[in-house]
Amino acid sequence: MSSDALSNLMSENRRFEPPAEFAAAANAQADLYDHAAKDRLAFWAEQADALSWEQKWDTVLDWSGAPVAKWFVGGKLNVAYNCVDRHVEAGHGSQVAFHWEGEPGDTRTITYSDLQREVSKAANALIALGVKTGDRVCIYMPMIPETVVAMLACARIGAPHSVVFGGFSADALASRVQDADARVIITADGGYRRGAPAVLKPAVDEAVAKCPDVRNVLVVRRTGQDVAWTEGRDVWWHDVVDSASDQHTPEAFDSEHPLYLLYTSGTTGKPKGILHTTGGYLTQCAYTHKYVFDIKPESDVYWCTADVGWVTGHSYIVYGPLANRATSVMYEGTPDTPHQGRWWEVAEKYGVTILYTAPTAIRTFMKWGDDIPAKFDLSKIRLLGSVGENINPEAWIWYRRVIGGDKAPIVDTWWQTETGAIMISPLPGVTATKPGSAMRPLPGIGADVVDDNAKPVPNGHGGYMVLTEPWPSMLRGIWGDPERFKETYWSRFEGLYFAGDGAKKDDDGDVWLLGRVDDVMNVSGHRISTTEVESALVSHEKVAEAAVVGATDATTGQGIVAFVILRSSAGDGGADVVAELRAHVAKEIGPIAKPRQIMVVPELPKTRSGKIMRRLLRDVAENRDIGDVTTLADSSVMNLISEKLPSAASED
Numbered sequence: 001m002s003s004d005a006l007s008n009l010m011s012e013n014r015r016f017e018p019p020a021e022f023a024a025a026a027n028a029q030a031d032l033y034d035h036a037a038k039d040r041l042a043f044w045a046e047q048a049d050a051l052s053w054e055q056k057w058d059t060v061l062d063w064s065g066a067p068v069a070k071w072f073v074g075g076k077l078n079v080a081y082n083c084v085d086r087h088v089e090a091g092h093g094s095q096v097a098f099h100w101e102g103e104p105g106d107t108r109t110i111t112y113s114d115l116q117r118e119v120s121k122a123a124n125a126l127i128a129l130g131v132k133t134g135d136r137v138c139i140y141m142p143m144i145p146e147t148v149v150a151m152l153a154c155a156r157i158g159a160p161h162s163v164v165f166g167g168f169s170a171d172a173l174a175s176r177v178q179d180a181d182a183r184v185i186i187t188a189d190g191g192y193r194r195g196a197p198a199v200l201k202p203a204v205d206e207a208v209a210k211c212p213d214v215r216n217v218l219v220v221r222r223t224g225q226d227v228a229w230t231e232g233r234d235v236w237w238h239d240v241v242d243s244a245s246d247q248h249t250p251e252a253f254d255s256e257h258p259l260y261l262l263y264t265s266g267t268t269g270k271p272k273g274i275l276h277t278t279g280g281y282l283t284q285c286a287y288t289h290k291y292v293f294d295i296k297p298e299s300d301v302y303w304c305t306a307d308v309g310w311v312t313g314h315s316y317i318v319y320g321p322l323a324n325r326a327t328s329v330m331y332e333g334t335p336d337t338p339h340q341g342r343w344w345e346v347a348e349k350y351g352v353t354i355l356y357t358a359p360t361a362i363r364t365f366m367k368w369g370d371d372i373p374a375k376f377d378l379s380k381i382r383l384l385g386s387v388g389e390n391i392n393p394e395a396w397i398w399y400r401r402v403i404g405g406d407k408a409p410i411v412d413t414w415w416q417t418e419t420g421a422i423m424i425s426p427l428p429g430v431t432a433t434k435p436g437s438a439m440r441p442l443p444g445i446g447a448d449v450v451d452d453n454a455k456p457v458p459n460g461h462g463g464y465m466v467l468t469e470p471w472p473s474m475l476r477g478i479w480g481d482p483e484r485f486k487e488t489y490w491s492r493f494e495g496l497y498f499a500g501d502g503a504k505k506d507d508d509g510d511v512w513l514l515g516r517v518d519d520v521m522n523v524s525g526h527r528i529s530t531t532e533v534e535s536a537l538v539s540h541e542k543v544a545e546a547a548v549v550g551a552t553d554a555t556t557g558q559g560i561v562a563f564v565i566l567r568s569s570a571g572d573g574g575a576d577v578v579a580e581l582r583a584h585v586a587k588e589i590g591p592i593a594k595p596r597q598i599m600v601v602p603e604l605p606k607t608r609s610g611k612i613m614r615r616l617l618r619d620v621a622e623n624r625d626i627g628d629v630t631t632l633a634d635s636s637v638m639n640l641i642s643e644k645l646p647s648a649a650s651e652d
C-alpha cells in the first residue's frame with residue numbers, strides 16, 4: 001500500500017514537440033528558464049520594465065509583511081494608460097483592440113483610439129458621479145465592449161472594480177455589493193443569451209433594495225427592453241458617458257494600489273473576495289500573455305472565450321492582451337446559438353490564430369461531434385490554450401486534432417483567481433507537451449508538489465500543489481478577512497502557499513494537476529485522485545465527460561462512484577455500457593480504480609464558470625440531501641441526476 005498523499009496511477013507516453021517554424025519564431029526560447037533562475041527578482045524587474053512607469057520602483061519585492069507581499073515598491077503607474085493610451089501614442093491608434101460579435105450577429109470594431117476616447121469619457125462620467133480614488137465600483141454586465149471600458153475607466157481613476165458575473169442572481173449580487181461596500185453599480189438592461197434577451201437590471205433593482213448605500217446605477221442600453229427606473233439613482237450610460245469629454249489625463253497610482261477585487265467561482269464553498277493590486281498584477285499578466293500565448297501584436301487574432309466576470313476574463317481578455325496591444329475577439333453569447341458551430345464560424349470570420357478556452361467547452365464540443373467544427377476553416381489557428389479544470393488527455397488530443405489541425409501546440413495553464421495570472425504551463429515554442437500535463441512552473445515562478453510534511457515528493461509521486469516563492473500577481477488578501485486569508489492558504493505548510501489542489505510529478509518531473517485535495521478518494525487505503533479515474537473514463541470512445549466521487553463504503557472505506565455523459569455518436573451506449581466502462585478503467589489504471597457504480601447522466605452539476613461540483617455528486621452518491629447549490633449554474637440538473645439513482649446498482 002502506498003503512503004503517498006496521492007497515488008500516481010496513470011502514465012502517458014505521448015509527446016508533442018512544437019512545430020519547427022513555431023519554435024524558431026517563438027517569443028519564449030529555452031534560455032528563459034535559466035535567465036529567470038539566475039536572478040529571479042532581476043528577471044521580474046525586467047518584465048516590469050516592459051510597462052510604462054511614471055515613477056520607477058525602489059525595491060522589487062518586499063516580503064517582510066508576509067504573507068502580504070509588496071512588489072515594485074515605490075513605483076507609480078496607471079493601468080489604463082498602459083493598456084490603451086501608450087499604444088495610441090506609439091502610433092497604433094488604428095489597430096483593432098476588439099472585434100466584438102453580439103449573439104444576434106451584430107458586430108462592433110473597436111480600435112485602440114476608440115478605446116482611449118471611450119475609457120476617458122467613462123472615467124469623466126464616473127468622476128461626475130462622485131466616484132473617487134479608492135471607492136469600489138461593482139460591474140454586473142453582459143459580454144459587451146462597455147464592460148471592458150467600465151473596468152478600464154475604474155482602473156484609470158484608481159477606483160477598484162468588483163466584477164460580478166452577469167449570470168449570478170440578485171442575492172449573489174447583493175452579498176458581493178455589500179461585502180465590497182460598493183456605492184455605484186454599472187450594469188445593462190440585459191444581454192443576449194441562448195437566442196433571447198436576458199435581463200440584468202431587474203436583478204440589480206432587487207439587489208439594491210438590500211444595499212441602501214448604493215447611490216447610482218449606471219445602465220448601458222443593450223437589448224432595449226423596458227426597465228424600471230428610479231429617478232435620481234439610475235442613469236443611462238448614453239446620457240452621462242456619451243456626453244462626457246473624451247479628454248482625461250490619467251493619474252499614476254502606487255504599485256500596490258488596489259486594482260480590483262473578484263470573488264472565486266465557489267466550486268468548493270463560499271466564494272472569497274480576492275484582492276489584486278496594480279504594478280505586480282499587470283506585470284505578470286503582460287509577461288504570461290506574451291510568452292505563454294506567444295502573442296504577435298502585428299499578426300495575431302487572439303480569442304479568450306471566458307466571461308469577463310471570471311479571473312480569466314480579467315487577466316486574459318482585458319489586462320494582459322491590452323497591455324501587449326493584442327487584437328482580440330470578444331463574443332457575447334453561448335456556443336450553440338443559433339447553431340452548434342457558432343464559435344467556429346466566429347473563429348473563421350475573424351481569422352483567429354490563438355484560442356484560449358476551458359475543458360468544459362472542449363468536452364461539450366467533443367460530445368457534439370467532429371463534423372461540426374469540420375465545416376469551418378480553422379486553418380489559421382496556431383496555438384490553443386486551456387484553463388479552469390484538468391483537461392483529460394483524450395479531450396486534449398481531440399482539441400489538438402479537431403481544432404488545432406493536428407499541429408497547434410496546446411498550453412494547459414494552471415492558475416487560480418488567487419494567483420492572478422498563469423503559474424504552470426508549457427512554453428509553446430519550447431516544451432514537448434504531454435496531453436493532460438501542465439508541465440513546468442513558468443520562468444520566475446516557484447512551485448512544487450509536497451507531501452504531508454511539506455517535503456517535495458520525488459518524481460513519480462503525488463501530493464499537494466504549493467507555491468514556494470512570492471510572485472508579482474499574487475493576491476494581497478481576502479477582502480475584509482485577513483484571518484481567512486492566512487488560514488486558507490498559509491496555515492497548512494509553513495512558509496508555503498497551499499493551493500488546495502492535488503498534483504503529481506511524473507518520472508520526468510513534469511506536473512500533473514489531480515483535482516481538489518478535498519475530493520481525493522480513499523479506497524482501501526489508496527489515496528486516489530478524481531482526475532485520473534475521470535481521464536480513464538474519458539479515454540473510452542463512448543464517453544464525453546465524467547465526474548467521479550468517493551462514497552462511503554462498508555468494506556473499502558470509500559467506493560468510487562462515476563457519473564458519465566456519453567458522446568452523441570454513442571447513442572444510449574448499449575446494454576453493457578456500464579460493464580464495458582468498468583472494465584476499461586480497470587485496464588487503463590488497474591482494478592483498484594474500478595468504479596463501484598457508474599451512472600449514465602444527461603448533464604453534470606457545474607458552477608457558473610463551468611466547473612464540475614463534485615461535492616453535490618457526493619451528496620447524491622451517499623443518498624444525502626443535496627447541499628448548498630447557490631453557485632450551481634442550473635439547479636434542475638440535480639433532479640435529472642437524482643432520478644437516475646435507482647438504476648445505478650453496483651455490478652458486483
Ligand code: ATP
Pocket residue numbers: 264265266267268269270271272311386387388389390391412413414415416417418438499500501513515516609611
Ligand atoms: P473556490 O476557490 O471558491 O472553490 P474555484 O477554485 O473554482 O472556486 P477559480 O479560482 O476560478 O475558483 O479556479 C481555480 C481552480 O481551478 C484551481 O485551483 C484548480 O483547481 C482549477 N484549475 C484551473 N486551471 C487548471 C488547470 N489547467 N488544470 C487543472 N486544474 C485547473
Ligand code: MG
Pocket residue numbers: 264416500
Ligand atoms: Mg479555489
